[in-house]
Amino acid sequence: MTRTYKNLLAVLAVAALGAMATVHTVRVQAAESRYQLVENWVQFPPGVTKWGAATGVDVDARGNVYVFHRNESMPIMAFDRHGKFLRAWGQGMFKTTHFLRVDRSGNVWVTDRGDMQAFKFSADGKLLMTLGKKGVTGDNTSQDAFNGMSDLAVAKNGDVFIADGEGPNTRVVKFSKSGKFIKWWGGKGKDPGQFDVPHSIAIDSKGRVYVGDRSNNRIQIFDQSGKFLNQWTNFGTPWGLFIKGDLIYVVDGTANNCLLIASIKDGKILEKIEGLSNPTAVAVDSTDAIYVGEVNGANVKKFVKK
Numbered sequence: 259m260t261r262t263y264k265n266l267l268a269v270l271a272v273a274a275l276g277a278m279a280t281v282h283t284v285r286v287q288a289a290e291s292r293y294q295l296v297e298n299w300v301q302f303p304p305g306v307t308k309w310g311a312a313t314g315v316d317v318d319a320r321g322n323v324y325v326f327h328r329n330e331s332m333p334i335m336a337f338d339r340h341g342k343f344l345r346a347w348g349q350g351m352f353k354t355t356h357f358l359r360v361d362r363s364g365n366v367w368v369t370d371r372g373d374m375q376a377f378k379f380s381a382d383g384k385l386l387m388t389l390g391k392k393g394v395t396g397d398n399t400s401q402d403a404f405n406g407m408s409d410l411a412v413a414k415n416g417d418v419f420i421a422d423g424e425g426p427n428t429r430v431v432k433f434s435k436s437g438k439f440i441k442w443w444g445g446k447g448k449d450p451g452q453f454d455v456p457h458s459i460a461i462d463s464k465g466r467v468y469v470g471d472r473s474n475n476r477i478q479i480f481d482q483s484g485k486f487l488n489q490w491t492n493f494g495t496p497w498g499l500f501i502k503g504d505l506i507y508v509v510d511g512t513a514n515n516c517l518l519i520a521s522i523k524d525g526k527i528l529e530k531i532e533g534l535s536n537p538t539a540v541a542v543d544s545t546d547a548i549y550v551g552e553v554n555g556a557n558v559k560k561f562v563k564k
Contacts, residue, residue, distance in 0.1 A: 314358030423456030443484030
């Protein structure tokens with residue numbers, strides 16, 4: 259088959275996606291596994307014409323996409339895998355939207371960096387739990403107040419790990435499934451187990467906790483009791499983390515403005531998607547489609563394999 263004929267087939271395949279979606283190839287580090295950018299993948303509801311600064315994105319087991327963005331009327335929005343709008347909620351609830359995570363039960367968690375709170379919702383928007391006190395700050399030793407509320411991760415057993423680090427605090431805080439304080443670890447510094455802006459957090463299939471230690475330009479790895487296991491320093495400035503299977507997806511939202519895809523085994527970078535605009539959050543669905551939330555770009559970009 260000639261290269262020209264292959265290219266023609268690719269064009270026809272793109273056309274089949276419909277008039278609303280267009281696909282562009284973006285540059286990645288591994289040429290044998292290139293990704294394509296799907297533009298206009300989402301159908302906004304009436305009254306919304308564009309994204310606000312998109313700080314959080316995740317997908318559930320059905321492939322539904324949840325986005326947390328800076329839109330006062332619809333801060334949390336849900337779409338199906340084809341981009342069809344499903345529902346929205348959260349009007350007037352948040353001061354500064356930040357990360358969003360979907361747990362194994364399909365519950366939607368979000369963090370409010372402004373009011374220093376984390377919220378757990380059902381998939382249809384019913385509020386189930388709140389961690390933190392609205393507008394109340396606490397230091398690193400506090401059990402019920404935060405001062406750097408950034409990201410969170412939920413373990414298989416329901417324990418909640420909060421990255422309390424985009425502010426004066428520099429720690430990870432662990433809570434039980436019911437919201438009871440268990441412990442915290444960290445503190446300001448560059449030594450293993452210390453942090454300087456622990457901004458994002460994720461848990462792998464073995465239960466290991468990965469923390470994007472942003473201003474220290476590293477990812478630190480711990481067990482769930484806070485014991486330091488390892489660190490990686492080859493991801494630039496890690497703003498957001500996502501783990502799926504044996505891969506970790508890391509957005510570097512500072513100078514490099516890129517997405518790095520690496521092996522969870524050793525941190526070796528396998529691919530690199532460039533040309534992003536202050537990417538903060540990343541999520542991957544069951545088909546390996548990648549969603550990247552951008553703050554300065556005020557966008558949620560979708561990438562699919564060619």
